[in-house]
Amino acid sequence: MTAAVLRAATARRRRLVLAAAAAATVALFVARALLGDYQIAAPDAVRILLGADLGPASFLFLETKLPTALVALAAGLALGGSGGAFQSMLRNPLASPDVMGVTLGASAAAVTGLVVAGLTGAQVTAAAFAGGLAVALGIFVLSGGAHSASNRIILIGLGLAFALQAVIHWVLIRGSVYQARDAMRWLSGSLNAMTWDGVSRLWLAVAVGLPLLLLLGRPLRLIEVGDDLAGGLGIRVPRVRLAVLLVVVLLTASATSVAGPIAFVGLLAGPIARRLNAGRSSLPLAALVGAAVVLGADLLGDARWPWGPLPVGIITGLLGAPMLVALLLRSTSEEDIHG
Template identity: 40%
Template sequence: MKPVKALRTRGGLSVRLDARAALVVTLLVAAALAASVALIGTGDYPMSFADVLRTLTGGGTAAQEFIVHDLRLPRVLVALLVGAALALAGAVFQSVSRNPLGSPDVIGLAQGSTAGALLVIVLFQGGTTAVAAGSVGGGILSGAAIYALAWKKGVHGYRFVLVGIAMAAILTAVIGYLLTKANLTDAARATTWMVGSLNGRDWDQVWPLAAACTVLVPLVLGHSRSLRMLEMGDDAAYALGVPVERTRLVTMAAAVLLTSAATAAAGPIAFVALAAPQLARRLTRSTGPNLTAAACTGATLLVTADWASQQLFGADRLPVGALTGMLGGCYLLGLLYTERRGGRI
């Protein structure tokens, strides 16, 4: 039996608390904060753990204040927000599709955001803001197209994933075509953006992403129970009073926007959305989407991967998207092997 506690308030309101899930979330938050401090202290001007903490609390020198608050803290905040947003989006899609492969990386949303950004870079030579807007627009349009093509008296999970895989293939071809039409400078810029990187991120990327997460994260978390019911099947969810199609549409729209905002801020960071929800499920040993744990896992994964890439390869030499892509590819092979042995694919 799982350790689940019931907390009762004075007003008679009863709240169920999964002790293991709460412990996992607490440890993940602590790990994310520790990795964040370590990442802030990493670079051409190294700082100790104590120096970083002292600077964050207003006790550093003028040079340390500039390095931490102007150069490194925005990068860390983008890493945390992007990781949480991608993981939360992945948890929603995996829950809605009832398929561990239901991830923005697999079903074409990341490719849609990339195609939108490349369209702005290649055809219009747009700046940072225009590229971000193109990324968001591409993600929204691809999400709407996948939902419309997968619709047939509702959205069935496997049909949704298959349509998404087909859309990803089409968009990958579009991305290749755009790269062939670009001049050398734009092609190099587009290729760099496509890798997915946290290098050079500043407050201009933090605030829009933070605003999107402030609105969308509570919206998704508020549908946690409904998503849990959806995993039992549409008929069971209907019987339990869940408005199935409305829940599916609202949560998927929020997940598309989270993916698009994260991609606009850091480029297409691979496999965080695929791996984080599954890792969270295994850590908590809980059924359902485990949204809070998934978000914390994604934030911890990305900030730790960025720190590891700098420790292993030197400051800003390996974009974090390349590292997560390599690790995520290995994870995907393991996941496919597990699903095949279980007879699910």
């Protein structure tokens, strides 16, 4: 088999995998919008979208089910793409915004704004962006800049994450019982009570940030091979890393401010996308996998459990914890082999 034929077969396989991931994401989106405690038939959903008034079905579909599905899709795309970008940039499968504390920085700022300052809507998004950006910049400054080892960056991020957890707990203690209850529901990563205002804010951020992130995919793949090689090919590595950092913070903070901190989506999406893509990174595939994870987890959490519905963040946390342990064990084993 010639090199050209092999490259063509590899490219065809990647297109098929991407198409399959897109089809699975669309199917999960439709299932999330139609299924649940109150199920809506697909023909009725089409009639509602075309303007028909079907009474309670119209209200439930347009005001609860469809906004929830749209937020789950957008949050999954944002978090999955962000996780894949961080892992490529730092060449480490443990590097995701939620593990490194960027999501917690956005959460701490958003909770402080909600409980202490009474912020709402776009103000919460702005506070979350500022908090996530401050943590991301703090990680890179404390680790020694763009050329620091990825393990050092991740460990500093984990340390800041523990500190931010303490900040969140302190803010909850300072707030009233009702404020603390609402904040705890939000911190669980719940997609309940989504509004069209939240849908529009999150999709605006995704419409701006995700294309920018995909444009950075090629230089990120070169950086993944090595900074020296990327620089030799004309890639300005510090600028690319700063651009990735800003876009990831925008996407992560926007998703967090609307849906709460949905745990481990970035951590799950990157390795799964690599496995599906024959070991190569793919930001579009990572974004689709993230969307499928959030939609599937929210659909699973909305099942008829004896104790009631589970927030999507609880489901992704239960899925992500074993993945984190597996990646840590694998990383330790590789270090033992090479050193």
